[in-house]
Every structure is written in structure tokens, then in C-alpha cells.
Amino acid sequence: MSSVSKETIATVADMAGRYEAGFVTDIETEKAPKGLSEDIVRFISGKKGEPDWMLGWRLKAYRKWLEMPEPEWAKVDFPPLDYQDAYYYAAPKSAGDGPKSLDDVDPKLLETYEKLGIPLREQEILAGVQNRTPVAVDVVFDSVSVATTFKEKLKEAGVIFCSISEAIKNHPDLVQKYMGSVVPPGDNKHACLNSAVFTDGSFVYIPPGVRCPMELSTYFRINELNTGQFERTLIIADKGSYVSYLEGCTAPMRDENQLHAAVVELIVHDDAEIKYSTVQNWYPGDFETGQGGVYNFVTKRALCEGRNAKVSWTQVETGSAITWKYPSCILKGDNSQGEFYSVAITNGRQQADTGTKMIHIGKNTKSRIISKGISAGRSNNTYRGLVKILPKAEGARNFTQCDSLLIGDHCGAHTVPYIESRNKSARLEHEATTSKISEDQLFYCTQRGIDEEEALALIVNGFAREVMQHLPMEFAVEAQKLVGISLEGSVG
């Protein structure tokens, strides 16, 4: 990030202590009444000025949701969710009818993002930092998108990058064709809730043959108390196109749990590629007691629809009280490829159950899974993965590697790989290791003058390197720092 944002990050660190993004923005907010009902669904749809088809879709999902059971198979433990005790819509009053030009955005919001180190002012980005590639950002604050940068420049290339609310209005054909095609509302209870009450998120369409001229990113922030965030992201890469997309997230420190149930759908056509990266840093809850923190229940799935389609998920998960997340790939097109690179760090009382599903349908489909789990404190960290080879997936290949690193004696690491192969020609390889942080390594570093926390961050970043190196350059450095921050308090 630029030097300005570094400074602001440091300021925020002083304000909030351990969790650097833990401050609250004091801004006037418009909220829906508390609780969940058909009326709330109508309220959200109305607020967004949505067409009837969208409201109908939401209501159908809502009715389905009422009947669906909670998923209970993950290795996470929390009291039953009280869906009536949360707000489902909160928007900064100044946001008005949705995103507008940056000049009209409430200065308090701009300030918030500056504190977080998210550059929004296009001119500054372009003028200020030469050695940094500009990144287009869509910014979602609680339930609404407040700004999307570099829209014009992207438009020249034919790329559509806007909030999902705008896309519903301006590109209904695309939204209707693709929304719910990869993650249908009834997929699981959390995804179903999202389908009913999603408030904002990003929409990307890359036309045939276009290589998106810049990194795209969305930055999610939950600010309001007791407010769920239900964003929905839809990315379509048409034939022969390419896009790299990154999402980042933070929330203030709150004693109450905040629910975040997102859905991300990716559609990749012939010869196209999507590289999707996540740096997740939601508030993890209190270090000692585990009170508060975000419940991060996310459904992410990519459909490699066409031949030679390629998807790569890279995630660095350091935050949230509970992470329940399995970015997956449906490899339908012949020769299509799916990749999943994951670093999940849990500390304090955090719980993470994360992994991927690779569903091989087409011929010669390939998948690659590299998972690095790091557990510290009294946390629990589970890798859960499924590799499924369907009968027609002649010549399918999978390589899976799961490495777990334990810091201290009070944390847990678990690896749960499921494999289902229904084609004899498929070749699957699986490797797994579990190790403890080595005293020899720590001592070697401290003898060289590096203090124990920094030594730990260095060793863990080394352990996770195979994954970290898949992040876009612009974010890799920040992600490495985040690794260090999230391990604070785990040694000594």
C-alpha cells in the first residue's frame, strides 16, 4: 500500500490495539427494522428499487429458507443463531440511492477507507504511487456499495464492474441468466438466506477475448452493530477472457457476533480464466474469552463451463470467530482446471472449517489443492475437502497437499479429505503433514536478533509461501503483515 495508507494503518493500530481494523465509523445510518420476515425481504428489494422478477426470486428463496435445516457437519461449535435478533439492512444515510461519483461520497466514509489503507481516490492512486499498479475497487459498507472506482477506464475495455444492485437494474439479462446458476438458493441454509436478503456485492462481466486491464477488487466492511452482511458477487468471464479479482474484509470490534453469509458465483467460459483472491480479516472475537467476532458462513463456487476454462481460488483467512467456507470448482468443460490455494490461521478462540470441493465432470480435467493450516492459542482449524471424479471424467487428475502447523499445546488441527472416484483412469494424489512450530527454528532466528513474534511470522509466512505467492503482488505484502498480526500473542 502507499506510504499514506501505511501511516493511517499505524494510527488505526494505536486506536484499536490488536485488531487494527477494529474501529467504528460514526455515521448516520438508515436501518430496516430488526428481524427477518417477508416484509423485510420486500423492504430490501424496495430500497434497491428492484424489478419484480428480483423480488419474486428473493421471496421464493425466503420461503425455502424457512424450511431448510442448519448445516451441522462442520467441526465448529456455536449457540443456535437467533435470526430475529439482527438487522438485515443498514446503509449510511448519505449513500442515498446508491453509488455515485467519489466527489459525492460522504467524507467520513472516505476517511474510514483511508484508515484501512484502501485507496479510493483515483487521481491520487494514479499520481501518487508509480510502482504500484492501479486497482479498481468496489466498496461495500454494511449493506450498500458506496463507490466503484475506475469505472470509465474499465468501460473502454468493455468490462462491466459495478455493484450487484446496479447490475440488476442495468444488466438484467446477464443477472437473470447467471445468478443462482452456480449456487442455487436451495444449496444450503446460509446461501438460501443470502438469496433472500442479499444487500449488495459486486458484479463483473468480461467480454470475449478481453484481458481485464487492471486488478479488480471489492472491499467489504461491516460497521453497524448487530447487522448481518449478505453480499453477493457474480463474475462472468466470457470466452477467452481473463480477470484477477480480490476481495478484502474487516469489521469493528464488537462484543456481539455479526453474521456474514456471502455467496460468490463465478462462471468461466471456453479458454477463459478467473483468478479470485481473498484476504479475510473479519474481527475474530476476543482473544481470551472468544466473545464477539464475525460468523463467516460463505458459499463460493466456480463453474468451469467451457473447454480449457480455468479458475484459481487463493484465500488467506486470518479473521472471523468462525469460518465456514469451501470455495469450489465444478470442472464441466473438457480440459478445464481448478486450483485452490489456502492459508487459514486461527488463534485465540477462533474456529475455522474450510477447504474446497473439486467436482470433475469433463474429460482431462485437472485440479490442484494446496492448504496450509496454522493453529495457535486455543483455536481449532479443520481442512475439509472433497475430490469427486464423475464417470465421464476420463483422464482426470488431482493433486492435494494439506499441511498443518501447530503453535502451542492447546490448539487443534484436523484434516478431513473425502475422495470419490468413479472413473478408473483418474489419478489422484494426496499428501498431508502435521508439524509443530520448531523451537530450533525459533531459536535460530532469535539468535540473529529477530524477536520471537517476528520470527514466528517469518517462519509461518515461509510455511505458507506456496500459497502466498499466488496472491496478486499488490496485496502480497499486506497479507504477509496480516499473518504476523494475527499470530500476535501466540508465543512467549
Next chain:
Amino acid sequence: MLHIEDLHASIETDDGAREILKGISLDVPAGQVHAIMGPNGSGKSTLSYVLAGREDYEVTGGTVELDGIDLLDLEPEERAAAGLFLAFQYPVEIPGVNMSTFLKTAINSIRKQRGADELDALAMLKRIKAACARLGIADDMMKRSVNVGFSGGEKKRNEVLQMAMLEPKFCVLDETDSGLDIDALKVVADGVNAMRSPDRSFLVITHYQRLLDYIRPDVVHVLAKGKIVKTGGPELAKELEATGYAEFLDEVA
């Protein structure tokens, strides 16, 4: 420079605490090179670890001062910043952390503790390149993970490289010669000799006197069963070469 007095240290084993250093006293004035020789298992590595502050060992008595600073009171990284460097007998592998990142982090950590500005990437690169050139280390070694897949000779040379870069005032070399062929040994010795200066001292731990042909010590000590049993000039090393350690093992026992 370094002043050790009646140092006792033990380690926790399954059968309770076991004393390994049994009252070591040693004085290494500024500018001098002292050698410590002794049979396997006599406590040489233990002494180096205790000086560097490894947690597994409990100091049960005695004092260690470096230029008047009580080392035993400091964390390992603080001892490093105070000027203590240990070239490990068995350098540790750190997968995924490349040498230049590691060196950068170490140098800047020490500079920070000493109140100096951090070096920027360019200045750092220049220093690393210069030090590599002096020690005949190929640049591409800096892109490899710390000690991972290094040959025995590369590992030892890497220890000397780090020693040169961190500018310590007191260097402990724990069997840096073992496993080296004569050419590698010379490179290591040249590296050490280039660093000799009136305000830097060395404690060279070795099993064989061969290294001492290249790094000429001012004083030679014999360590056996956790005690220093004999001290003399360089000629003592030659004597040991001829007679072996048997007499000391008997003397103490």
C-alpha cells in the same frame, strides 16, 4: 570483553535435571581468539547455547558479562543486539524463507534494537552482494530458502556470511570446521580472519586442531565433562592432536 564466572547449567531430562556445565570460568579480552577443544559430549555446544540464551537450558549459577552487560538477563535477540553471534554446529533449515529476506529481517531487527535506521532494500542488496563476493558465495544462494538443500560446506559458509553481515563484537563458532574439506575450511578461516579486529573477539569451538592452523588462537582451553580442565597457548592444541583427550577424561572422572 567476555567474562564468564563459575557458570553452571543443566537441562531437564526424563530423569530430572542433569547438570552439564559444572562451573566454567573464562575470560576473553577484546581482540583475542580463544579456542575451546574437548571430546564429544563434554558440553561445548551447551556452552554456546547457554551464552546465546537458549531456553531449554537452565542456568543454575554463575555470571556472564559482555562488556559489562549481564547477558543472562537478556532475551536471545537482545544478546544478538548486544553483539553476540553464534555460528551453529547444525544450522537450521527454514523452508519458504529465502536467505535475503532472512538476512534483511535480522539486520534490520538488530539495527532497530541498536537505535539505527532500517536499511532500505537497495542498501541491503549492496551489502549482501559485497559480503557474498568476499566469501565466494554465489548470489543465487540468497534466493534459496535458509539452509534448505545446502551442502555441509554451504551451510557453514552461510553461517560465516551472517556473522559478517551482523557485525557482532563477540563470535562463538561451534565446530564450524567439522565436515569441511580443506578448501571450504580455508574459505571459512579467511572469513573469520578478515573480521579479526582489536574490538572483536572469538570463541572457536573445535574438536580438531586442524582449524587452528588457519585461525590462530591466542589461548586454548580444554573442556571435559562440563569443566575447563586445562588452559594454554596454541601449542596445547598440537599436544592434543598427538595425545588425544583420554587423559582429561580420566582426570575428571
